[in-house]
Amino acid sequence: MNASVAALETAKGTAPQPIIETRGLVMRFGGVEVLRGIDFSIVPGELRCLVGPNGAGKSTFFKCLTGQYEPSGGEIRFKNESIGGRPSVDIARRGIGIKTQVPSLYDGLTAREHIWLAVKRRIATTGGLRREVAPAVEQVLESMDIAHLADRIVGQLAHGQRQMVELSMVTAAQPDLILLDEPAAGMTHDEVERLAALVLRLRGTCSLIVVEHDMQFIRMIARMVTVLHQGQVLMEDDVETVLRDRRVRDVYLGKREV
Amino acid sequence: MSPRGRTVASVIGFVVSVAAIFVLPHWLELFTLINATIYVSMAIMTLSLALIWGYGGILCFGQAAFFGLGGYTYAVCAINFGDSTWAVVLAMVVPALFAALLGYFVFWGRIGDVYLGVITLTMTLIFFKLFNATAGDAYKIGSAALGGFNGIPSTPPLNLPWDVGTALAPEDIWYIAAGLLVLFYFGSRWLLSTSFGRVVISIRENERRTELLGYDIRRYKLGIFTIGGAMAGMAGILFANCVFVSPTMFSLFYNAQVIIWVTVGGIGTLLGPIFGSIALQMIVAELGTIDGLDPNLILGAILILFVLLVPKGVLPSLRVLWERFRKPPAVVEASPPTGRPAAGAQKATPSQQPAADAGGRS
Ligand SMILES: Nc1ncnc2c1ncn2[C@@H]1O[C@H](COP(=O)(O)OP(=O)(O)O)[C@@H](O)[C@H]1O
Numbered sequence: 001m002n003a004s005v006a007a008l009e010t011a012k013g014t015a016p017q018p019i020i021e022t023r024g025l026v027m028r029f030g031g032v033e034v035l036r037g038i039d040f041s042i043v044p045g046e047l048r049c050l051v052g053p054n055g056a057g058k059s060t061f062f063k064c065l066t067g068q069y070e071p072s073g074g075e076i077r078f079k080n081e082s083i084g085g086r087p088s089v090d091i092a093r094r095g096i097g098i099k100t101q102v103p104s105l106y107d108g109l110t111a112r113e114h115i116w117l118a119v120k121r122r123i124a125t126t127g128g129l130r131r132e133v134a135p136a137v138e139q140v141l142e143s144m145d146i147a148h149l150a151d152r153i154v155g156q157l158a159h160g161q162r163q164m165v166e167l168s169m170v171t172a173a174q175p176d177l178i179l180l181d182e183p184a185a186g187m188t189h190d191e192v193e194r195l196a197a198l199v200l201r202l203r204g205t206c207s208l209i210v211v212e213h214d215m216q217f218i219r220m221i222a223r224m225v226t227v228l229h230q231g232q233v234l235m236e237d238d239v240e241t242v243l244r245d246r247r248v249r250d251v252y253l254g255k256r257e258v
Numbered sequence: 259m260s261p262r263g264r265t266v267a268s269v270i271g272f273v274v275s276v277a278a279i280f281v282l283p284h285w286l287e288l289f290t291l292i293n294a295t296i297y298v299s300m301a302i303m304t305l306s307l308a309l310i311w312g313y314g315g316i317l318c319f320g321q322a323a324f325f326g327l328g329g330y331t332y333a334v335c336a337i338n339f340g341d342s343t344w345a346v347v348l349a350m351v352v353p354a355l356f357a358a359l360l361g362y363f364v365f366w367g368r369i370g371d372v373y374l375g376v377i378t379l380t381m382t383l384i385f386f387k388l389f390n391a392t393a394g395d396a397y398k399i400g401s402a403a404l405g406g407f408n409g410i411p412s413t414p415p416l417n418l419p420w421d422v423g424t425a426l427a428p429e430d431i432w433y434i435a436a437g438l439l440v441l442f443y444f445g446s447r448w449l450l451s452t453s454f455g456r457v458v459i460s461i462r463e464n465e466r467r468t469e470l471l472g473y474d475i476r477r478y479k480l481g482i483f484t485i486g487g488a489m490a491g492m493a494g495i496l497f498a499n500c501v502f503v504s505p506t507m508f509s510l511f512y513n514a515q516v517i518i519w520v521t522v523g524g525i526g527t528l529l530g531p532i533f534g535s536i537a538l539q540m541i542v543a544e545l546g547t548i549d550g551l552d553p554n555l556i557l558g559a560i561l562i563l564f565v566l567l568v569p570k571g572v573l574p575s576l577r578v579l580w581e582r583f584r585k586p587p588a589v590v591e592a593s594p595p596t597g598r599p600a601a602g603a604q605k606a607t608p609s610q611q612p613a614a615d616a617g618g619r620s
């Protein structure tokens with residue numbers, strides 16, 4: 001729906017209204033400025049990759065967007081409303097979902113219960129009926145290809161499977177904006193490919209910001225890439241231009257094989 | 259256990275416990291029956307802590323506050339009204355309201371777990387001091403003298419609802435107490451299976467995650483905390499009917515006892531703490547008759563022993579044993595089925611039920 005609105009606005013010749021936008025976003029811990037004035041925006045339906053060396057501030061940026069940190073300065077606007085510093089619950093209900101860098105699951109619960117929690121919340125927020133929940137849960141389990149894990153205790157699953165459960169839970173909530181913080185970390189090659197396919201499938205149904213280091217993966221999914229370095233946006237361009245850029249190679253890619 | 263196995267076990271457990279409730283009064287002497295009623299009222303209080311700590315992840319060091327408030331509210335109201343009907347209702351409502359008020363400040367103020375423990379503990383100490391200081395005629399609520407250190411020895415027994423003439427005998431109180439324990443146990447299980455209960459469990463497992471899914475975790479914590487307060491209040495009523503209310507209900511000893519019972523029985527289970535509390539009360543009472551053995555010392559020793567040897571508590575450990583016993587070949591045939599990811603399939607026995615996970619934080 002958002003994508004079509006964006007398309008409409010483009011057709012009228014006006015620039016589409018960003019779904020999320022930060023202006024001069026600053027995050028300080030004590031005297032340390034971790035985010036130093038970030039201007040960032042994406043349009044509805046867009047998939048943006050966010051890259052940058054460790055410590056660049058990517059995870060901190062996500063935590064500000066989801067209300068886990070209260071920004072020290074600047075503005076965050078989501079669907080044209082200011083959300084900076086609002087509680088996480090409120091932001092989640094407005095439609096931002098996140099898969100955090102450190103896996104965040106319920107180790108004592110089954111995979112099905114994970115999905116149930118997400119679906120239940122979505123249906124409650126959208127005013128749906130209680131009996132819609134159970135079939136919707138099964139549908140998510142099927143479509144995310146984790147039905148065979150449904151009754152397993154998540155604490156006993158392998159790392160890649162846990163990543164998939166977490167991802168399924170985040171997408172099951174059907175947020176308008178999904179933040180993925182290093183979703184491919186620790187996954188096998190096959191799993192990464194499945195993940196890429198999934199992300200591509202999500203594109204168009206919602207907006208996504210994906211933090212990743214794996215260039216192969218980024219090439220598979222993204223067109224536009226934003227490079228973060230020492231809490232600032234270093235550059236923002238299409239994948240190939242970014243990968244060719246010397247500054248980017250210096251700060252980040254030079255240390256890795258591309 | 260499979261869902262079907264669970265249902266069968268529940269039905270058997272229900273039948274056995276109902277049978278026991280009706281048989282015991284014929285077997286036991288009156289004195290022992292009254293003691294058994296005390297054990298059962300304590301088991302209800304333990305269940306309330308098992309619920310809010312083991313499932314809500316809220317470590318409350320002050321469950322005795324709700325217990326004592328329930329007892330005092332009951333005694334004061336029953337004396338004033340001359341009828342126990344509304345006294346019972348109020349004796350659950352007052353502790354529940356108090357829990358709600360306290361919970362509101364704690365959860366909305368986002369006070370950490372450790373502080374919550376300290377606050378709840380301090381609160382019982384305040385009540386203890388407060389009620390101890392109520393000796394003399396100045397401290398009367400209506401016609402009920404609070405009695406300071408001595409409490410209210412004239413705590414009236416329950417009567418049939420709106421029927422003042424029928425004061426209940428100790429045997430009747432036994433039926434009510436034991437019946438309520440069964441009711442609260444199945445009620446708690448039902449509660450935990452509802453949407454509300456499942457969200458509460460998720461908060462215990464990972465608070466931040468539940469918040470990021472868009473749940474207002476404060477409401478859920480407040481809800482379970484309030485329910486626990488009401489349940490402890492009910493325990494206080496029953497206790498008051500067996501003994502009488504006095505400031506010791508707010509004492510450190512009662513606070514510590516329930517925590518020990520829950521720990522020994524198994525955090526994250528309901529039956530463990532129930533049976534743990536009854537068994538430990540019996541053991542301590544038995545050993546307490548031996549000259550020179552201090553019951554407090556025994557209880558302390560039992561706690562240390564369990565924390566060191568059976569840290570998960572009795573019931574979860576028994577479950578693990580049972581799973582191992584039941585499926586010994588599972589490890590052998592664990593060669594991963596084709597087409598499934600190999601990793602993780604090795605362990606074919608999910609030894610923990612979700613509910614059995616010892617997940618009380620801190
Ligand atoms: N809560 C915090 N307190 C102090 N410093 C922090 C905190 N969180 C992150 N940092 C610092 O901010 C910088 C950026 O961290 P982070 O956002 O995790 O980077 P990235 O995700 O890009 O690797 C790091 O130097 C880190 O040490």
Ligand SMILES: [Mg+2]
Pocket residue numbers: 058059060101181
């Ligand atoms: Mg990071």
